[in-house]
Amino acid sequence: MTHTARRIQARFIFGGAVLVVCGLLLAFSAAGQSATTRTAHKVGSTPAEKAPAPARAINAEEMQGLLKRDGTRPLLVNYWATWCDPCRAEFPDLVKIDNQYRPKGLDFIAITLDDLADLKTAVPKFLRLMNARMPVYLLNVPDPEPAINSVDKEWGGALPATFLYNNKGEVVYKHFGRVKTDELRTAIDKVMSDK
């Protein structure tokens, strides 16, 4: 090992030690605080999270494929659009739910009904603003009827609409219109404890 390499290595070890100490300090200080602040600390201290994949256009068949479950993780699905006021209003709550429950085993996908032309403009702009990390798809269908009917018989296509599936792919909770966050969280807690 050359002298320079050794110096770099030494620097890394020192840097690592500093990080560990910082981490411990953070952990100790966080332990004494409320749950909400703790979450904030944790998110804030995560270094450079991987940027979410860009939204992708899908057809009705691909959408049905996404809704299938293999018995491992429950799935939350939110249908939305950037032109939909209550969709935008509820999105920060959904991002919070995603951040909180994904590490615990919940899958979450957001399916937008924006125009295809918005896939590279309005949609990513909004998702960036929301700091959204869940996979996002744009349902691109010439006729929305079969897609809507395949999701739920009671759904007429009003946005937003939110569905929670258990790990077998059965709908265990649904809500049309702006979500009631407490109700949704209760349903998620239940489906996560059932599995």
Next chain:
Amino acid sequence: MKKLKAISLMLALLAIAFVANARTADADVPAPPVIGATIVDFTLPDAGGTAHSLASLKGKNGTVLIFIAVQCPVSNGYNERMEKLAQDYKARGINVVGINANSTESAGDVKDHAAKNNLTFPILKDNGNKVADALGATRTPEAYFLDANNKLLYHGRIDNSRDISQVNSSELRDALEATLAGKPVAKATANAFGCSIKRAE
């Protein structure tokens, strides 16, 4: 830092807009009447406050009720198509009636919106979603076609796309044409994406 400030400001403004705009839409909307059911007469005020009954507005060959909105881009995408529908079928004895059931939109908003978009058919204000509940309406635009005896013959979308250049099936017009020709309606329901009706809490 400047960028951060700008983002915070934007977020704050958005938050204010959300609070001002958003109401919880009720998931427990009653189911819509089945096709073939008779719609019971109702009375609602127009944007000027004058009360109208369904009986006073119905056409001799039928009536189209459409739940519409002031702010919904989907509903607004249909303004010209709805006006044209009203014009096309008036002489043929079918009247179009708009209903605004959004608690977030005032009678004044409805009046201004109709004037701005040249909507000449009557538009009623469904305060408290009495009629939206009776018809199980959930979104805008959402249409109901009643025959001369107020029997429900069609319920659902106007056509398949809010983008007029993508329209290739017009279920509402098809239902009207079939009925005027004395034939049964081939497709009595059809769904499309739309804005939630913002019901009163």
